Amino acid sequence: MNLSTWARKKSPWIMHFPCGGCNGCDIEVVAALTPLYDAERFGALxxxxxxxxxxxLVTGVVTLQIKDRLRRVYEQVPDPKIVVAVGNCAVSGDVFDGSYAVAGPVDKVIPVDVYVAGCPPKPEAILSAVVKAIEKLP
Ligand code: SF4
Known part of the structure; x- marks a missing residue:
C-alpha cells in the first residue's frame, strides 16, 4: 500500500450532497457525523x-433540477472516489419513483458503490456504509 492510499484510508474526507426527497435522510447524515456517533474514530471528516x-454521500431521489449538478459534483471529486447512496429515495426512488420531476435513483445518474436502505436509515447504518466505503477505497 502506497503512502497516499494509506493516508486516504486513515482519513477519508466526506462530502454530503442532498438531491431531493424529504430531507429526513439529511438529518440522519448530520446526526451520524456528530460527536455522539464519533465518525472521527474512522478518520472521517x-x-x-x-x-x-x-x-x-448522496441522499434523496435525483430531481431533474439537480441532475446536472450531481454529475458535475461527481466529476469534481478526485479519483479514486466512492459514492454512497443513502436512503430508499437515493437507492430506488421510493415514493418519488415515476414522478414527472424526477430523473431517478442516484445510480441512474452516477455510479454508486455502496447502498444504504432505510427511510431514513439510522446513523449507525450510515456509519457502517462509510466504513464499507473506506474498505472499498483503492
Ligand atoms: S428515504 Fe425516506 S427519509 Fe430519506 S429522503 Fe426519502 S422519504 Fe425522506
Whole structure:
C-alpha cells in the first residue's frame, strides 16, 4: 500500500450532497457525523467541497433540477472516489419513483458503490456504509 492510499484510508474526507426527497435522510447524515456517533474514530471528516472529498454521500431521489449538478459534483471529486447512496429515495426512488420531476435513483445518474436502505436509515447504518466505503477505497 502506497503512502497516499494509506493516508486516504486513515482519513477519508466526506462530502454530503442532498438531491431531493424529504430531507429526513439529511438529518440522519448530520446526526451520524456528530460527536455522539464519533465518525472521527474512522478518520472521517465532513468537507464542503468535492475537490477535497474521497467519499460522496448522496441522499434523496435525483430531481431533474439537480441532475446536472450531481454529475458535475461527481466529476469534481478526485479519483479514486466512492459514492454512497443513502436512503430508499437515493437507492430506488421510493415514493418519488415515476414522478414527472424526477430523473431517478442516484445510480441512474452516477455510479454508486455502496447502498444504504432505510427511510431514513439510522446513523449507525450510515456509519457502517462509510466504513464499507473506506474498505472499498483503492
Ligand atoms: S428515504 Fe425516506 S427519509 Fe430519506 S429522503 Fe426519502 S422519504 Fe425522506
Amino acid at each position: 465532513l468537507k464542503g467541497t468535492p475537490r477535497h472529498a474521497d467519499i460522496l
